[in-house]
Amino acid sequence: MHASLIDDTHAPLRNPELAPLSDIRISEIDGLRGVAVLLVLMWHFVGAVISPTLGAAAKAMGAILIFGRTGVDLFFVLSGFLIIGILVDRRNCNNYFIVFFARRALRILPPYSLLLIAFWALSALVSDNYYFGTQIPWWSYATFTQNWYIIKLNSWGPAASSVTWSVAIEEQFYLVFPIIVYLTPTRFIIPLLLSIGFCSIVARASCFMLLPQNPYAPYVATCLRLDGLCAGGLLAVIRRDAKVWQKLSALRLMILKATVFFIALVPIFLVALQRSPAATMFFWGHTYLTILYSLVLTAVLQTPGARITGALRSKPLRQLGSISYTTYLFHPLFIGLAFIAAGKREELGSFSDAALLAAAMLATLLLSAASYRFVERKLVAFGHKLSYSPSRCSVVTRVVPAPKAR
Template sequence: MQTAKNIEQSFQTRHLPELDGIRGIAILSVLFYHLFWFTSPGAHWTGFPFLLWKVAQVGWAGVNLFFVLSGFLITRILIHQKGKPYYFSRFYKRRALRILPLYLVTLAFIFFHYENSGLFVLISLAFLAHVPSVFGVTPCYPGLWSLSVEEQFYLVWPQLIQRFSLNSVKRVSIFLCVVSAILRGLSFKFAAWSVILGVLGGYDGFAYGSLLAIVFWEEKGNSHKLKAFSLLCFVIASGALLLGYKFGIGTRQKLVGEMFLPSLIYLISASFMAFSLAHSGANYLKILSKGILPQWGKLSFAAYLCHYPVPEITNKILSLFPEIYSYYFAFWFSALQFVLSLGMTYIISLLLHHWVELPFLKWKETEIFSSKNDFPRKEQAVPSR
């Protein structure tokens, strides 16, 4: 018979299918940005094509959503494992199985495909691809910067969760949310320090996700706090947008936008995630747990790593047909190339997922990595203070 304690722990550690769909939204946003906006001559268009091109420009926010997701998932895992044997070794081994196989395959591709990429591959191996200018390196595969930022987060956050109470982690997370925005503003004003300040100012996405994870953990089967958290984030984001719009909060070309536009994206992401968790299982959220979105979500890591060279391939394929390629500046040509690129990305991601990711992910279920029988017992309950 399940006790109230066991029911609470089951709620806290259960699989959250809606997050697969949210991950799908994040990767499709990034793909829409890189495979359509980034490769299309949309500035020459008018009407609906131009509007669609401008919408695709916002797809960069998908990376911000990934950061909030990572902050939530990693904090939730760490809270669950807090105080248990092999806390650090188990966490880092499982992260290595999740990240390194595909990451190393990608670096091998970069090394053999791009000329003079050796130094970039070297700093990427050290997860320093987010600061290539420090080493005088031109990034030949720009998407790796976000993985480097995540790895920095992985180095610090487990220490914080293990050594401090959840209330202390809350305070640190709120502090990061405020300080990161200030540092982004300083990087905008002081160009000479923009690299280091910009890096330090990029961690608040994880902090918002961490706050959501703590609220979720403290819920214990009750969704009132999640709903309140969702509403609070939405109200703050909406209020800031209304108050700051005339000051340029909607563009990162202005100081206010550089400081607070990422914060708005993080707040909206956290609000949407909290809403989805609070209403988990609702019919109107089935789109997040069934169908194309969760499928893309499961392939998101492979898709993120493999999609960058795909437009180069589809462009060469289309150039073989002069009667089509002569319409390069037409909207339908860009739409065709986007569909081809998206389809090719899906196929490559599926192959990488089955041939590279899954074989290593299965190791996570072996005795040395698995934590399926490791749920908190009464004497190991995670402290909330």
């Protein structure tokens, strides 16, 4: 779904002090990718399917694990941070557009194309059902415009391809924002990102007020989900201003306290979701999540190597982050195949259901790991052989590092 999902990994640099920030690998961001996809998996494999017949504990688990849906909000913030950072660092390069789009295509299209081929082949073999079908035209998937068809249908469409709405939003973001960053004078980038993000928040709430009968519109319309992308982009631009970042780093303790405060609001957010999910999300929920995850990212960037962020540097979480894109794309398809093969309705209500979901999870992770090792990683490496032209390019982009937390 995402630059955050779509890991644009660089080999370790011999001298990272003399490189654009977008070329410097941050282990904690790999871990945040892992957290984001783990949240989504917890929701789809447990929270969304757990049977209420299992009792109050199951209902409570579903009410808590619905927070897993916010993994997409985290992906958007990470995507904005990573992509806007690349664009700002390379905006003066002669081959800015060619290299950016070529690298994006090499990273995004192979797993996505494989998913579409599998989805269309299976849809042709079976009659339209919950997982597979032709409700959304094939060409909308091919052009990354399926999110607009979801709005038109007022439905997710086939479950096996439903998660691609967020990939569509990111692709549209990739197409438009390189032009915006290229044409916008540096001093206007921050005000522009703030303006776009604010307008997106207002438009989302307004859309829900005017079209309450179509809750898909404020959820998947690109222009109504730009606040997270812009917030991440705003942080990327600020981080590239040494004076501003140094001042922000001086407020590190205050930012950590604000992060803890917003995390402490999660129970209130979950209660509000149970009472009025649509109104909660579209009036203030997505905005709250944008602020929460922006604070988390800021805190992570300001405490490099700290014990408090040690979990994000753990090998399992970073490895999950490296395969998060394909994992995100394929897990609904494997869930569907597992339950279709068993002739059962998608539900977690017995040990046999748990076994089906475990098999789907294992298949997803195995495919994702194989895809990353044998295809994606090699294509990313090839993409980085397409170097940005040094002519007029910013060679060095540095910030004053934040002091390490103990």
